[in-house]
Amino acid sequence: MDRRHFFKTALFAPLLSPFFVSFKSTKKASHLYLITDSPQRYISLILQELQRHGLIDGHNFTLLNSFSFFEDLKRTLHQEGWKHVQPPFHTNICFSLSRLYQKADPSFTLVKSGKILDIRSKELASLWLQMNRNNNPSSFLTIVSFKEAKTSVRSGKHVSVYKDGRKVDTIFLKKKTLRSYTTERGKVSVRVEDGKAWVSESSCSHKICCLSPPVFIAGERIICAPNHFLLEIEGSAFIDTSIG
């Protein structure tokens, strides 16, 4: 696949964007773009070769979506000694499949640090020829991302305590502490242990703050609205808000 062909194909793939987003800040991330209707036939050989060149570490993989023939792919990889793991565990390789808006010739392309690499080495040359010999245009693009699927989740070091919007205290998360705060509307107790902070007691009627799970990731918060009380883990947040 030449550069022009690759970008033309990429433009017609609806699912590429998540990967550009997910690894946009990690220059060392590599992506393999495999155009074929049966990725399970070729993937083992390609991965072995990439491993030999030191492009892949570890033996964990994740499937990011659930097309039926991904089960075959999973089985093939299992036979080759790869271990399927589910989020939120860390994986070395993420597979995603998307349907192309228009069919394209079977091929594979490796993009490393934004540059297209020629991976048709001697070992893979025969595979390349084999794929192209069939010459049946394919409808599916498998994207394989070689990077730890870990995000920039950062545990905070301090928790800040706010009363009526004003910061009144900062607690080091590694220090086991129990502190009580009196607000104009009531009383709130904060417990810090094992790098996590939570509201252990509150005079409010809802008790939503007491039921909130401990916070430890930068940007996470526990709010006690009736007491105008807020706990926030210091550091820049990697999410804007959460649902669920």
Added chain:
Amino acid sequence: MIHQLVRKAFIFISLFFFFLFICCAPKEKWQTSTLIYFDTVCEVKLHCFPSEFNSYQKEVRRVFSEIEIHFSPGARDFSSPIVLSLYHKALNIYYDSNGCFDITIGSLSRIWGFLNKSFRIPSKEEIEVVLNFIGMDKIKEEEGVLILEPSIELDWGGIAKGLGIDLAHQSLKSMGIKRGFINAGGDLFCWGKNPENDTWKIGINHPRENSYIGILAISGVAAATTGDYQRFFKIDGIRYHHIFNPQTGYPAKGKQSVTVIGPKTLICDALSTALFVSENPEKILKKYPNYGAIIVDSEGKVFMFGREYLFRFI
């Protein structure tokens, strides 16, 4: 010479005041407030002038209060336009989901003790009796009034919050708010860009762990999650949650959480319940081509169906 000096001084002073005006002019900032409505914490974050934030907050309160008045458990308003409008929307989803989403499950919530938090496992006989009063086809509409048998109890909990968020968003948008989000305990609408001038990054809580299953990168769309971990009780190690299968009368099985993403919060809200209950969620979702779902099954496996929105696992 003097003229030139005066002219220079005039230009200098004008520029000084111009820059002073630019620097001192009020700027739009991110403002956040936390409200308690629908028995949950609601977070509102808007990009606006600080002096105007109060009026926006008031507007959100007004909308949410109105929703609470009309749709809280026990509300007996069956004729106002807002109730009829939401009833018609709920009825559409009821038929589209083959009855998996149903607002007549109020009596089930009651006998399982979710209304007054006196949790209990009802007997089979009790459930069988209550099942006779479940089904939206049992509600009649005559001359703009909903006619319910006295034993039918409505539970708007799976759709009203979504309506509240949609109405609040429309109102704020018409008032000129171009960026922000409203998050009412798991139902969210976000629009414009986030504080980093990027799409909004929305964490989807993990149903069993104190972490996220992943992050949605979205803007101009809604997302809603229904999970078996939000309201539940345990007896002998068995979890009994509040999402009932209207056909069996028991808590729906097979999933830990369902998140639906799409243009309307109301639809996301109701669909997340319908997909949670349904044994064939993909079939329901096909009727809503602009909506996508992230489903965590009972073993913790994550599946994605329908329209694809930017999502990354953690």
